[in-house]
Amino acid sequence: MLFTREYRKPETLWNTSYFVILFMAILMAVGLNMVTPILSRYLNSLGASLSMVGILASLMSVVSMFMRPISGFLADRMSKKALTIFATVTAGCSICLYAMTSSIPLITFLRITNGLGMAFHGTCAMSMASYCIPEKRMGEGLGYIGIGQIIATAVGPNLGLWLIDNVSYRAAFLIAGGLILTTAVISLLFISAPETPKYAWGSQRIHLTDFISVKMIPYSLFAGVFSMCISMNSSFIALVGETRGIPNVGIFFTANACALLFVRLGVGRFIDRLGFRNVLMPGYVLTGTAMILLAMATRTWMLIPAGILIAFSQGTAQPMVQAECVRQMPDKRGLAMSTCYVGSDLCSAFGITAGGRVADMFGFTAMYGMCALIMFVALFLFILYERRQGMLQKG
Numbered sequence: 001m002l003f004t005r006e007y008r009k010p011e012t013l014w015n016t017s018y019f020v021i022l023f024m025a026i027l028m029a030v031g032l033n034m035v036t037p038i039l040s041r042y043l044n045s046l047g048a049s050l051s052m053v054g055i056l057a058s059l060m061s062v063v064s065m066f067m068r069p070i071s072g073f074l075a076d077r078m079s080k081k082a083l084t085i086f087a088t089v090t091a092g093c094s095i096c097l098y099a100m101t102s103s104i105p106l107i108t109f110l111r112i113t114n115g116l117g118m119a120f121h122g123t124c125a126m127s128m129a130s131y132c133i134p135e136k137r138m139g140e141g142l143g144y145i146g147i148g149q150i151i152a153t154a155v156g157p158n159l160g161l162w163l164i165d166n167v168s169y170r171a172a173f174l175i176a177g178g179l180i181l182t183t184a185v186i187s188l189l190f191i192s193a194p195e196t197p198k199y200a201w202g203s204q205r206i207h208l209t210d211f212i213s214v215k216m217i218p219y220s221l222f223a224g225v226f227s228m229c230i231s232m233n234s235s236f237i238a239l240v241g242e243t244r245g246i247p248n249v250g251i252f253f254t255a256n257a258c259a260l261l262f263v264r265l266g267v268g269r270f271i272d273r274l275g276f277r278n279v280l281m282p283g284y285v286l287t288g289t290a291m292i293l294l295a296m297a298t299r300t301w302m303l304i305p306a307g308i309l310i311a312f313s314q315g316t317a318q319p320m321v322q323a324e325c326v327r328q329m330p331d332k333r334g335l336a337m338s339t340c341y342v343g344s345d346l347c348s349a350f351g352i353t354a355g356g357r358v359a360d361m362f363g364f365t366a367m368y369g370m371c372a373l374i375m376f377v378a379l380f381l382f383i384l385y386e387r388r389q390g391m392l393q394k395g
Helices: 016-045 050-075 080-098 104-130 135-166 169-190 214-244 251-265 267-274 276-296 300-314 317-328 333-362 364-394
Strands: none
Touching: 016 050, 016 080, 016 104, 016 135, 016 169, 016 214, 050 080, 050 104, 050 214, 050 333, 080 104, 080 169, 135 169, 135 251, 214 276, 214 300, 214 317, 214 333, 214 364, 251 300, 276 300, 276 317, 276 364, 300 317, 317 333, 333 364
């Protein structure tokens, strides 16, 4: 069948299917990272206020937040390959169509369809990858895919910014969308996956707990505040550079990706030994400090230490929260991760929307100051939560 080619679990990690999955993940990440920093400048050039830019930039996260639980529910009951192809085609076409319009209402609709595609892709992609990796090397195989995506965070934003400065917005959007659509073709032609067991839709009741775990909500918010700052900065940093006269803001993404690669390959091996609390608390401090540096940045070199600090917090704290979610719900890992991603989507949407509003009223310095304050408040709340959990366990 079209979506269920003959499937055999591989015995070695570096098999053909895994190479294809790795290549697809890099193409997808490059395409998405090309769009993130340039969309705000494009909208601003069309006459949108910073508040409107924030709303439109966050719209994809809002849609993902609502669709993520649904995508997780469907992924366990339908063909993951078919859903992955649907997701990449939807996201790729949406981005290509950015190049064809200057209408804010139409771009608003395209942000919604883009978010729909990304919600399904984020849920299904790693599951698809797991079919191409031997069970004994699952962590290693997924880790290499993460490293490929890190490399894409250095290439994508810089490529997108270079294209709008030297070619056009249209070229940037078409190339980004084309890269994503290419992954759909590759998936259709070269990826095999096991058949999904048929689900008797009318035989079981559907409950809210099938979509979201109340137990994991605090953990999703612990991870979400990191996503809030990262998404907000990625969405507005090109406009920050343009407003403050800072050239080559892409150096932030390069420094961030290089440091993140070091963290994943080096420090990442020791994260589990440090423990949940000892990783998360420094993560809040590092991200808060990075936001203060960005608030004061007036030169290109000042973006480098901020990118490095965010990499160390992003590369340690977020994976630790995800690992803790899995440890808390080992029998419902998909539900745990889906809930974790919902928190990230929610906080990303809030960060971009509120950041745009604050920047519109008080400037970018106040926007970054707001983020720094939120990170330190999150640190305080996390300490209170940990103490309360400790008291409950003792009781």
